[in-house]
Amino acid sequence: MRTANIACARSTAIKGAGLRRTALPALLACALAVPAIAAPPPARPAPVPNADPTFPFSNEVEAFAKANSASTPVRDATLFLGSSSIRLWDIAGSFADIDTVNRGFGGATTAHVLHYYRRLLPPVPPRSVVVYVGENDLAAGATPDAVSRDILALLKRLRADYPRAAIAWLSLKPSPIRWTLWPKMAQVNAAIAARAKRDGFSYIDVGAVLLARDGLPDASLFRPDGLHMNARGYQRWTGLVDDWLDHAAPTTGARPNAS
Template sequence: MKTNRIYLSVTLALLCFVSQNGLAAEKQKHDYDRWEKSISQFEKQDQKQGIKKNGVLFAGSSSVRLWDLDKYFPELKAINRGFGGSEIVDSTHFADRIILKHEPKLIFLYAGDNDLSRKKSPEEVASDFQKFVATVHKTLPQTKIVFIAVKPSLKRWNLAETIKKANQLIADQCANNCLLEYADVWKPMLGADGKPRPELFKSDGLHLNHAGYLVWGKAVQPFLDQK
């Protein structure tokens, strides 16, 4: 009987170990293939338009993809490498194909929004940003990177405290590195009631409208003036 109890205990422990490691492995699994169409389109654009070196590049998720850079920064001729639904790790993974070959002197990154909505912790998001920076600076050691703060939105306001923590962790990284900057869009997107300003969003409560992009343009302009 005692032997059976020991066997059962060992079996349960092993099952628990396997289960925990299985969950960890599942969490680490990330589908990069889903972006292949978007990345291939960027590569076709590069082949058609040529590589634009020493310029300004915007990378990240749909808030970048939907940003009409030619409209809001007509003299900048910036490169837009945003692809909707992406996380920080996606921009890092595809950096050699969509970012590094352009050798930008200034990169604006907006990502982290989707990451947090998919249950990544603020610490994980901050770590992913650190890896993005390391990837860029390994090839382009003098390129300045500006992280655009994860925005407050109507749709994801339930994540407000998590977003603020992630923003603070990344802001701290930027404060300790002369090649990193932090563009705060959190504060100017809040109203007097401390909540997201509805007039800055499209009907989905997540993506920006014209008024929202005007706020973002004002937030990033000081870094463009320094370039």
């Protein structure tokens, strides 16, 4: 490109009568040597702003906040809190005789729930709380001890904020695709169950109902991904939780939490 420009300059520098004869061809040559200016690319639509770019799920959590402000607060509802096992559960249809609030978001670990904690809560205190979280923690490589500590921290926080609510933690479930994690899940389940009475919450074993007679996860209760339950699997969970709700009563006060 620099050579072409120099040649153009030399051609247009010719003086005298020859200028009229050479100027036009020189100018044409210069025009041909200059590349066409490309049209600017079309503007892309602005991305959806992320309320908290350091963490995933923030847009999903913002949707919970919008739902809180867009509807009349539900009193004496049961709050379902946790990961995709909560999100994919047809809570409203499964518990049609009570008011419910679903605050499950897919892929969530206990750390995610703790991070977004305040934005996950309904506008008014719930009558009861059902929690399922911890499975994704183990799948991401956390140790059973670390997972247990985080779960107990979450349950302790819920108990402090809702001293009169009945609170239940659903045990980690066995699934075909994560069966190799079952020994670690069993460790977490045992650790949380041992603290239930002391810390003022209920432990509900929702794993045994998902096992076949051979002791392995019953694949007929799961979706093709081998991880999430289908309607039949959720029906078994619904029966257990519904029975707990029938017998659970709000507490009269928080039990002291020892670390």
